[in-house]
Amino acid sequence: MRILYLMFNRLIWFFPTVFGLLLLVFTISHIIPADPVAFLAGDNATNEQIADLRAQYGFDRPLYIQFINYVMGTFQGDLGISLYTQRPISDDLLGRLPATLELTFVSVLISAILGVPLGVIAAVYRNSVADHILRLITVSGLAIASFWLAILFQLFFAMELQWTPLQGRIDGWGPDHITGFFLLDSLLVGDWESFGSAFSHLVLPVATLAFPAMATIMRFTRAGVLDAINSNYVLYEQAMGFPERIIIWKYILRNALIGTVTQIGLIFGLLLAGTVVVEAVFDWPGLGLYAVQSIMNSDYNAIMGFTLITGTMFILINLLVDVLQGVMDPRSEL
Amino acid sequence: MDNALLSVKGLEVGFDTEQGLAKVLDKVNFEMMPGEIVGLVGESGCGKTTLARAILGVLPKNSARISSGTIDFDNNNLLKLSSKDLADNIRGKLITFIPQDPLTSFNPVFTIGSQMMDLMKWKSPDSVKGKYFTRYKKSRQVTDRKRIIDLLHTVQLPDPEGILRKYPHEVSGGQRQRLMIAMALLPEPRMIIADEPTTALDVTIQAQILKLLRGVAVERGVSVLFTTHDLGAAYEICDRITVMYAGQEVETAVSKDFFSQPRHPYTQKLLQSLPNNSQDLKGIPGQIPALINPPSGCRFHPRCDVATSECAKLRPEVTWPKKGHMLRCFNSNSASTKETNNVIR
Amino acid sequence: MIETIKFLIKKLAQDRTAAIGVFLILSLILVAIFAPILATHPADITEFHPPERLLGPSAEHYFGTDRMGSDIYSRLLYGARITIAIALIAISVSVIIGVPIGLLAGYYRNWVSDALMRVSDIFLAVPQIILAIAIAQTLGPSIQNVILALSATYWPFWTRLVYAETRSALNEPYVEASIALGASPSRVMILHVLPNISSSIIVRTTIGMGGTILTAAALGFLGLGPPPPSPEWGRTIAESREFLPEAWWYAAAPGIAIFLVVMGFNLLGDGLRDILDPRTRRSKGG
Numbered sequence: 001m002r003i004l005y006l007m008f009n010r011l012i013w014f015f016p017t018v019f020g021l022l023l024l025v026f027t028i029s030h031i032i033p034a035d036p037v038a039f040l041a042g043d044n045a046t047n048e049q050i051a052d053l054r055a056q057y058g059f060d061r062p063l064y065i066q067f068i069n070y071v072m073g074t075f076q077g078d079l080g081i082s083l084y085t086q087r088p089i090s091d092d093l094l095g096r097l098p099a100t101l102e103l104t105f106v107s108v109l110i111s112a113i114l115g116v117p118l119g120v121i122a123a124v125y126r127n128s129v130a131d132h133i134l135r136l137i138t139v140s141g142l143a144i145a146s147f148w149l150a151i152l153f154q155l156f157f158a159m160e161l162q163w164t165p166l167q168g169r170i171d172g173w174g175p176d177h178i179t180g181f182f183l184l185d186s187l188l189v190g191d192w193e194s195f196g197s198a199f200s201h202l203v204l205p206v207a208t209l210a211f212p213a214m215a216t217i218m219r220f221t222r223a224g225v226l227d228a229i230n231s232n233y234v235l236y237e238q239a240m241g242f243p244e245r246i247i248i249w250k251y252i253l254r255n256a257l258i259g260t261v262t263q264i265g266l267i268f269g270l271l272l273a274g275t276v277v278v279e280a281v282f283d284w285p286g287l288g289l290y291a292v293q294s295i296m297n298s299d300y301n302a303i304m305g306f307t308l309i310t311g312t313m314f315i316l317i318n319l320l321v322d323v324l325q326g327v328m329d330p331r332s333e334l
Numbered sequence: 335m336d337n338a339l340l341s342v343k344g345l346e347v348g349f350d351t352e353q354g355l356a357k358v359l360d361k362v363n364f365e366m367m368p369g370e371i372v373g374l375v376g377e378s379g380c381g382k383t384t385l386a387r388a389i390l391g392v393l394p395k396n397s398a399r400i401s402s403g404t405i406d407f408d409n410n411n412l413l414k415l416s417s418k419d420l421a422d423n424i425r426g427k428l429i430t431f432i433p434q435d436p437l438t439s440f441n442p443v444f445t446i447g448s449q450m451m452d453l454m455k456w457k458s459p460d461s462v463k464g465k466y467f468t469r470y471k472k473s474r475q476v477t478d479r480k481r482i483i484d485l486l487h488t489v490q491l492p493d494p495e496g497i498l499r500k501y502p503h504e505v506s507g508g509q510r511q512r513l514m515i516a517m518a519l520l521p522e523p524r525m526i527i528a529d530e531p532t533t534a535l536d537v538t539i540q541a542q543i544l545k546l547l548r549g550v551a552v553e554r555g556v557s558v559l560f561t562t563h564d565l566g567a568a569y570e571i572c573d574r575i576t577v578m579y580a581g582q583e584v585e586t587a588v589s590k591d592f593f594s595q596p597r598h599p600y601t602q603k604l605l606q607s608l609p610n611n612s613q614d615l616k617g618i619p620g621q622i623p624a625l626i627n628p629p630s631g632c633r634f635h636p637r638c639d640v641a642t643s644e645c646a647k648l649r650p651e652v653t654w655p656k657k658g659h660m661l662r663c664f665n666s667n668s669a670s671t672k673e674t675n676n677v678i679r
Numbered sequence: 680m681i682e683t684i685k686f687l688i689k690k691l692a693q694d695r696t697a698a699i700g701v702f703l704i705l706s707l708i709l710v711a712i713f714a715p716i717l718a719t720h721p722a723d724i725t726e727f728h729p730p731e732r733l734l735g736p737s738a739e740h741y742f743g744t745d746r747m748g749s750d751i752y753s754r755l756l757y758g759a760r761i762t763i764a765i766a767l768i769a770i771s772v773s774v775i776i777g778v779p780i781g782l783l784a785g786y787y788r789n790w791v792s793d794a795l796m797r798v799s800d801i802f803l804a805v806p807q808i809i810l811a812i813a814i815a816q817t818l819g820p821s822i823q824n825v826i827l828a829l830s831a832t833y834w835p836f837w838t839r840l841v842y843a844e845t846r847s848a849l850n851e852p853y854v855e856a857s858i859a860l861g862a863s864p865s866r867v868m869i870l871h872v873l874p875n876i877s878s879s880i881i882v883r884t885t886i887g888m889g890g891t892i893l894t895a896a897a898l899g900f901l902g903l904g905p906p907p908p909s910p911e912w913g914r915t916i917a918e919s920r921e922f923l924p925e926a927w928w929y930a931a932a933p934g935i936a937i938f939l940v941v942m943g944f945n946l947l948g949d950g951l952r953d954i955l956d957p958r959t960r961r962s963k964g965g
Binding site: 140 | 797798800801802804805806807808809810812813814816817889893896897900901902903913916917919920923924927930933934937938939941942945946949
């Protein structure tokens with residue numbers, strides 16, 4: 001009941017925010033450029049072609065009409081045609097979505113599995129050698145440029161040691177399409193060869209993306225645990241002789257995680273942003289690579305479509321985090 | 335006294351601070367009989383909470399230094415036990431704890447019921463010593479749950495089943511402290527340490543809680559170490575009262591004598607500072623000393639009216655002006671022995 | 680004020696990690712200022728020597744040469760100027776836009792402040808680099824446009840922060856008192872609220888510098904930064920990719936430079952947070 005109420009309450013904000021996002025993207029695409037049509041048509045277009053395009057895209061109409069048409073089109077799934085692939089942008093984006101989602105989910109999973117326990121250890125043994133080493137790792141993780149880290153990984157693990165493939169998502173055609181997640185699909189059909197290949201291709205991009213994400217998770221978990229360690233309830237639990245491991249890994253961690261969960265939104269933001277450059281380096285056929293190719297080809301509509309879909313995903317994730325936080329913290333207001 | 339339940343001797347505790355070592359307890363002696371309710375009274379910073387935590391063995395690990403002394407519980411020096419032994423077999427089993435602030439002392443994200451069941455999993459009278467990895471058997475859960483419900487009735491909480499499903503912030507302050515008392519009793523301990531258990535409560539509820547605490551403790555023969563800065567609260571519930579000043583115990587007496595015939599100058603001033611009908615409010619001139627560099631000898635001497643040069647040199651030895659009345663003062667005879675006519679409530 | 684600065688300097692000197700941060704940032708600034716003197720081949724920013732392309736590190740070329748035969752060390756030094764210019768201007772603009780909006784939205788409680796916060800929420804609803812990509816792409820690749828794109832995407836961070844801090848500062852007794860005494864809103868905001876929240880702004884700004892430098896480098900890497908032959912670090916790394924693994928030095932130098940500079944700002948930000956956070960601060964009343 002509480003969860004339903006929470007979800008409803010947060011969902012109210014979803015639509016205004018998406019509307020705002022549409023307005024923002026519309027502003028960037030229709031108002032900022034001096035002449036969006038000339039932009040669309042490319043450098044070699046004749047005046048006649050530009051005039052045709054202007055009428056075709058409705059740029060000759062008042063701005064608010066353009067905006068209404070834009071919103072209507074977007075809600076019908078029409079994001080325009082890609083200049084580069086000559087296909088509907090929505091088809092392009094949806095086709096590449098699973099690749100990016102797979103990469104992001106695995107990265108979040110790995111960074112949480114590593115970041116949370118390491119954050120706890122750093123806090124419990126604060127100011128120890130372990131804490132200092134972990135702090136160095138966090139600081140580095142947040143300071144390193146992900147595209148550079150990606151290149152370093154390629155240089156070392158793929159070129160030098162040849163442990164992993166250099167780039168791409170899989171060798172061969174990949175498993176039969178069920179969900180679009182190669183790891184999952186290959187497991188579902190029992191295609192072990194594809195699974196191994198998909199896995200080995202995932203290692204480096206995931207390592208690149210997970211590093212800063214893990215650093216962030218570690219940082220917030222450490223801070224949360226430190227707050228909890230000095231709390232009255234931990235003093236009480238100690239005074240009542242609860243086992244130390246239960247105090248740390250159940251009572252403290254459960255409280256500290258509330259703070260960490262609120263940062264998952266931030267972490268997803270880091271990852272979505274990271275996918276753009278990481279997919280470019282690893283030639284990973286997802287949304288990020290699509291965006292980079294669109295940049296190279298000045299495929300203007302495609303970039304706006306990409307911004308819209310990533311923005312919407314980000315809003316959805318933050319919505320989910322809000323609900324999750326409400327569920328995890330019984331004190332939070334509904 | 336050999337039959338003492340708890341006997342603290344010459345306990346010296348310091349805290350590392352930026353400015354140096356703060357000498358928070360100065361060779362403190364303290365005793366409790368089985369079933370006795372003893373008040374530990376003093377201003378904040380006098381070391382009463384430190385003493386309570388030292389007995390429990392939960393002083394902050396990286397700053398607290400225990401340099402000498404013994405804490406014998408049931409003729410067993412707790413300072414010699416390993417921290418694991420203390421946590422497993424003493425704390426929560428033989429000695430339990432009632433905290434000052436019941437709101438922040440409950441874990442905010444678990445229901446009251448789950449926290450109580452967790453306590454019983456490890457600290458129920460049925461739990462086997464040293465066996466922490468055994469599963470919490472269903473049959474034990476059922477008996478323990480019945481114990482919890484019974485005890486919630488005992489501490490006069492309405493609708494125990496309903497309360498167990500709630501989160502700590504969903505019940506009132508008075509109810510939370512009743513829950514804390516219940517949790518302190520659940521393991522059937524021999525002693526309860528109650529650290530200012532009513533300070534965080536509304537004045538109207540304080541008396542009820544104290545009465546309840548005394549009632550259940552006397553009924554079960556459990557000793558209670560009760561720290562407070564509130565003399566009224568101590569009067570309400572204690573058999574005996576020990577006064578501490580700046581890390582030194584200065585006087586111990588049974589409650590009646592304590593209020594009628596206080597001997598130590600500090601105790602007298604403390605009692606005079608209580609509001610009453612006939613006199614104006616009196617403060618104690620001067621301030622509590624810094625414990626980094628405390629006054630030598632009797633730490634009260636800079637503020638004492640009857641202090642002599644002797645007081646600054648040596649800490650007075652224990653004297654027994656009356657059976658059961660312990661005093662550490664050279665000049666108690668020159669201090670006004672007239673009975674303070676304080677009427678507490 | 681002078682007291683505060685003295686206090687800060689003393690504390691920073693005591694905190695080893697923060698001191699390393701200060702050292703790294705000062706190095707960056709010095710390198711940027713003295714690039715023409717320190718550079719061994721200052722002309723190589725615009726000049727090419729194709730016969731000398733892709734030479735390894737040597738006494739002549741400390742960090743080797745690039746695909747055009749230009750000296751990477753010299754280009755790296757000039758790149759520091761671009762990095763500093765982008766980060767400094769973009770962050771200043773963000774602060775100048777973000778802080779007043781946050782103050783106003785925090786001080787007044789009406790539909791305007793709600794609307795302002797909604798707008799900043801929408802900007803925050805898109806990951807910064809993606810919004811910056813969209814804007815930079817629209818405007819075309821140039822230093823000015825990178826700065827514009829970064830400013831347009833980063834200001835809401837300060838608005839959010841200042842808004843929240845202002846709301847809590849307004850509950851402070853002395854602020855309430857000055858309002859009760861009839862101080863004008865601008866007086867309350869500038870004399871009472873702003874000084875009180877300035878430490879949070881300083882910390883956020885320092886750490887924000889690191890983030891902005893990373894985003895700017897990523898934009899450069901994606902080809903949205905200043906166009907060639909600019910020695911911008913991100914672009915240099917992008918150029919190096921086709922010559923890996925043989926010309927490893929090509930990518931190494933700019934990558935390490937980015938890492939050290941961002942690290943410097945993050946360490947300083949952490950140190951400042953420890954010093955300025957009232958919870959960990961020992962003495963020193965307002």
